[in-house]
Amino acid sequence: xxxxxxxxxxxxxxxxxxxxxxxxxxxxxxxxxxxxxxxxxxxxxxxxxxxxxxxxxxxxxxxxxxxxxxxxxxxxxxxxxxxxxxxxxxxxxxxxxxxxxxxxxxxxxxxxxxxxxxxxxxxxxxxxxxxxxxxxxxxxxxxxxxxxxxxxxxxxxxxxxxxxxxxxxxxxxxxxxxxxxxxxxxxxxxxxxxxxxxxxxxxxxxxxxxxxxxxxxxxxxxxxxxxxxxxxxxxxxxxxxxxxxxxxxxxxxxxxxxxxxxxxxxx
Ligand SMILES: [Zn+2]
Numbered sequence: 001x002x003x004x005x006x007x008x009x010x011x012x013x014x015x016x017x018x019x020x021x022x023x024x025x026x027x028x029x030x031x032x033x034x035x036x037x038x039x040x041x042x043x044x045x046x047x048x049x050x051x052x053x054x055x056x057x058x059x060x061x062x063x064x065x066x067x068x069x070x071x072x073x074x075x076x077x078x079x080x081x082x083x084x085x086x087x088x089x090x091x092x093x094x095x096x097x098x099x100x101x102x103x104x105x106x107x108x109x110x111x112x113x114x115x116x117x118x119x120x121x122x123x124x125x126x127x128x129x130x131x132x133x134x135x136x137x138x139x140x141x142x143x144x145x146x147x148x149x150x151x152x153x154x155x156x157x158x159x160x161x162x163x164x165x166x167x168x169x170x171x172x173x174x175x176x177x178x179x180x181x182x183x184x185x186x187x188x189x190x191x192x193x194x195x196x197x198x199x200x201x202x203x204x205x206x207x208x209x210x211x212x213x214x215x216x217x218x219x220x221x222x223x224x225x226x227x228x229x230x231x232x233x234x235x236x237x238x239x240x241x242x243x244x245x246x247x248x249x250x251x252x253x254x255x256x257x258x259x260x261x262x263x264x265x266x267x
Pocket of ligand 1: 030
């Protein structure tokens with residue numbers, strides 16, 4: 001198949017923007033060998049199977065057709081229940097997972113069951129399960145690779161429209177990844193976008209909070225401000241940007257997060 005034909009097939013998959021996903025290859029039919037990357041407004045694909053030559057990249061603006069296909073598919077899958085695969089095991093089954101949770105300040109969120117965290121034996125990932133707040137059921141999961149050979153580093157299973165949420169506090173903070181959402185959850189509700197952009201569908205799952213902070217990774221500070229004004233225009237109250245000194249919020253301990261958001265309030 002030439003580039004144009006491949007592109008048509010890949011576009012037909014209806015993969016949402018800002019996603020890195022691994023799936024069965026529609027060209028060679030091998031299991032889980034195709035990666036598709038729609039981050040940074042690009043569309044890239046690559047099949048790892050030796051017999052397959054599927055690969056390509058389309059850069060820049062997405063066409064309206066692509067956008068339409070994407071959103072149509074999203075609507076259909078929203079309330080589908082995610083069946084937790086057998087390969088998801090307890091976090092205690094793998095030492096790397098325990099270390100990851102500890103090093104990224106997720107341990108308490110896991111132990112207090114604010115987050116459902118598992119180990120995916122098959123993909124060697126620490127997996128954060130995402131619940132659909134409307135149905136109370138699992139909608140998907142987000143997995144982070146535990147060794148450098150696991151690609152992509154973050155992988156989304158099932159539904160990709162519902163943000164990962166951790167904690168039930170009166171204030172919330174929007175972060176980039178699930179580990180950061182867990183790290184803040186002793187102090188604030190953490191909401192992970194899995195990227196730097198807010199999808200329309202994300203807004204439907206944001207409740208009103210007393211204060212809604214935006215704290216994307218430090219290198220995305222400009223994006224944090226854009227996102228905050230987008231949320232304000234969408235009707236959310238008390239939206240504030242938190243500029244980080246460390247790289248992202250999972251670098252901070254609970255005490256440091258407490259100090260950062262509420263320090264000085266009662267002084
Ligand atoms: Zn292939």
